[in-house]
Amino acid sequence: MIGIAGAGAFGTALALALAKRGHEVRLWARNPDQVRLMRETGRNDTALPGVELPGTVSAHEDIGEVCGGDALLLTMPMQALGGALDAWPQIDGRQPLVACCKGVDLTTLRGPVAVIEARRPGAQAAILTGPSFAADIARGLPTALTLATRDGGALQELLSTPTLRIYRTDDVIGAELGGALKNVVAIAAGTVIGAGLGDSARAALMTRGYAEMVRLAGALGGRAETLAGLSGFGDLVLTCTSAQSRNFRFGCALGKGEAFDPRLTVEGVATARAVVELAAGRGIEMPVTAMVNALALGRIALNDAIEQLMSRPLKQE
The missing domain is CATH 1.10.1040.10 (N-(1-d-carboxylethyl)-l-norvaline Dehydrogenase; domain 2)
Known part of the structure; x- marks a missing residue:
C-alpha cells in the first residue's frame, strides 16, 4: 500500500499512475465532503474533473489510515508541510516519507527533506520533483521525475510506472x-x-x-x-x-x-x-x-x- 497525504490535483494524479502499476493507494483529503464525494462518485472532481478513480484507490479523512504502508507521499503545499507533520503524530516515520512539494520554508529557510528530517529524525526522507503537470500524469502521458534521497533505490522502483519514469540522485x-x-x-x-x-x-x-x-x-x-x-x-x-x-x-x-x-x-x-x-x-x-x-x-x-x-x-x- 502507498499512502498519499493530499488529494489535490498532483496527489490524485500520482494515485492514478501508481494504481495503474497495481498498487493499492490510499488518498487522504482534508475536507470530509471531498472524501464523501470521491467515495460516492468514484472521481475527484474537486481536483481533476471527470477523471475516474480505479477501485484500488480509496479516499480517507483519517490520516492514520494512509500511514504504515510502503511509502507515504506528502503532496500538500511547501508552506503547509511542517505544520502538517506537527499536527499528525500518526506519521511516525516507519515508512519512507516522500515530499512532493517545491519551495523553501519561510520559517526555517529549509527545503522539504530538511523539514521532514527535523520533525521525524531517523525516517527515510525523500523528495519527488521535476517537470510535470498533474493533468499529464493523470492522462498517462510520458513523464520523467527526479527522486532525491540519501538512501537506496527501493523507492525508485516502487514509484516508477510504465508512464512515470523515475531517476534517482543523492543530491537532495x-x-x-x-x-x-x-x-x-x-x-x-x-x-x-x-x-x-x-x-x-x-x-x-x-x-x-x-x-x-x-x-x-x-x-x-x-x-x-x-x-x-x-x-x-x-x-x-x-x-x-x-x-x-x-x-x-x-x-x-x-x-x-x-x-x-x-x-x-x-x-x-x-x-x-x-x-x-x-x-x-x-x-x-x-x-x-x-x-x-x-x-x-x-x-x-x-x-x-x-x-x-x-x-x-x-x-x-
Whole structure:
C-alpha cells in the first residue's frame, strides 16, 4: 500500500499512475465532503474533473489510515508541510516519507527533506520533483521525475510506472533548490510575457535565472549537474513556457497589472521571500529573485524593475 497525504490535483494524479502499476493507494483529503464525494462518485472532481478513480484507490479523512504502508507521499503545499507533520503524530516515520512539494520554508529557510528530517529524525526522507503537470500524469502521458534521497533505490522502483519514469540522485539540496527556484523564475518569465516584452526577453530571463539557481545551489552544497537535470533545467523549461503553470500565470497577471485568484497557491511567491533572506545571509547575489519578491509584494513598479535589471553593471557571462 502507498499512502498519499493530499488529494489535490498532483496527489490524485500520482494515485492514478501508481494504481495503474497495481498498487493499492490510499488518498487522504482534508475536507470530509471531498472524501464523501470521491467515495460516492468514484472521481475527484474537486481536483481533476471527470477523471475516474480505479477501485484500488480509496479516499480517507483519517490520516492514520494512509500511514504504515510502503511509502507515504506528502503532496500538500511547501508552506503547509511542517505544520502538517506537527499536527499528525500518526506519521511516525516507519515508512519512507516522500515530499512532493517545491519551495523553501519561510520559517526555517529549509527545503522539504530538511523539514521532514527535523520533525521525524531517523525516517527515510525523500523528495519527488521535476517537470510535470498533474493533468499529464493523470492522462498517462510520458513523464520523467527526479527522486532525491540519501538512501537506496527501493523507492525508485516502487514509484516508477510504465508512464512515470523515475531517476534517482543523492543530491537532495540540488534537487530541492532546482524545484523551488524554478518557480521564482517562472513568475519572472510570466511577467515578461504578460508585459509584452517578447520571447527573446523571456529566453534571457530564463538563462539568467538559471544562473542564479546554480549559484545558490552550489553555495549550499548542491551540484551543478543536478541543476542541469530534470529537477532544475527540465522543470524550468516546463514552468516558464506553459500557461498550465500557476507561477507562470501569476507572473503574466503581474505583467498585465491584473489581479490573480487568491484561492490558488503560488509556491514561487513564498519561495522568493525565503530565498532573498537565505541568499542575503550568505552574501549571494540573486537579482531576478529579488525583483520577483519586490514585485509580488508591491514594493516596486514593473517599469522600475525592468530598468533596474537592464541597467545592472555589464559583466562577463
